Amino acid sequence: MVDFAEALTKAVDNSGLSLERIQHHLAARGMQVSLSTLSYWRRGRSRPERPESLKVVTALEELLDLGEGFLTDRLGDKRPRGRWVGQAMSLEDMWDSRATDLGEVMARIDRAPAASTYLSVRDRQVIGPDRREVEMHCTGIVQALDDGVDRFLAIQLADPADLGVPSIETGAPCRLGRVRGEDATGFLVAEILFDRMLRAGETALVDYRVRMRPGADSEVCDRRFLRPVGEYVLQIDFHPDAVPARCYAFTRPSLQEPETALNDLWIGTTASTHIHVRNSKPGIYGVRWEWD
Structure with a gap:
């Protein structure tokens, strides 16, 4: 059949x-x-x-x-x-009712990239002295699942209170391609171009930085994976004058399933904390914190 x-x-x-x-x-x-x-x-x-x-x-x-x-x-x-x-989860699994908005923004980038997945990725979120997000620095290793992969899509969703979609810039060895962002939906979608064309199984290094436009205190940071990932590190760096009272890790298989708190996180003397996830299934992995 x-x-x-x-x-x-x-x-x-x-x-x-x-x-x-x-x-x-x-x-x-x-x-x-x-x-x-x-x-x-x-x-x-x-x-x-x-x-x-x-x-x-x-x-x-x-x-x-x-x-x-x-x-x-x-x-x-x-x-x-x-x-x-x-296999890949659908946009609906990770974005629920917002999947349509995200799909519309993605459609404005003319050519859908060939399939790729993260082997490892590290996110470093910086929180300023006003308790608000400053930037997210993302580095990782991407592996091509098909021949002809020369880019992937970076996706960022602004918080409802933000003043607009964030901006994005890349570091060596990748460069920025087409960027589409809409204040109405809050989505930023950007092509991250590799320094060469990949065959299936080959890898590329990625490096990009997202600068936020926060309009309120930040309370959460997460990453949504449509495919399994070998290793994920999320580091949150708080300003010494803005250290939360409590911080904990959480995971969620999809937006159709409940969030599960994993454990409280210790905030070190450098006002930093992190989570480390290995061989993770598709889903949402993040950190929440409480200021008071």
Whole structure:
């Protein structure tokens, strides 16, 4: 039996409609779905699972003149939410209702990058004397999962109280490509370009810095992984004049599942703390703190 991605691709090709026209027809029916999501479904990089997405699939069956169940019957059982390796979580898993906003911003970067994943990544968050975020410095090793990988997408979401989306700059050996940011949605999406084209299995070093525009005290910092990661370090550096009363690590498999507090974190004499995660599953990993 032809799988969902192949069936959708053939149906779209046979219809003569572009993804942009399909998106327009779906919007006329009150269904908002990003071009990147439709593209990922076609390429098998993600698949619809949430109720809202399954409604879109049903609408596609009608729009593309397919029989009832032609696409939905090819989805099979829902993906397991446990320890599965080599597959990607969907944007909906990590961003919930904001996935549509993120997909729209991603779609403004013309070419979706070939698949890659972090082997290791280190984030260093700096908190200023006013208790507000100053910047996030990110370094890591990225491995290509396909041939032809020369970039990846960095994603940052501004807090609701922020004065706007942050800015971003890169350090050697990578450079900055196209950048799309929207104050309305709070998302910043930027291409981080490698210094060479990678084949599957090859690695590249990445280095970029995100400068925040905070409008209120900061209380949390996290990283959302769509794929498993070999090693993750999150370091929080507080200003000596702004040290929180309590700090603890947390994890969350997806936004559809509850947050779990792992343990209290000790803040050292340098007003710094960190978490270290190894061989992590896809999910959300972060640090929360309380000022009083």
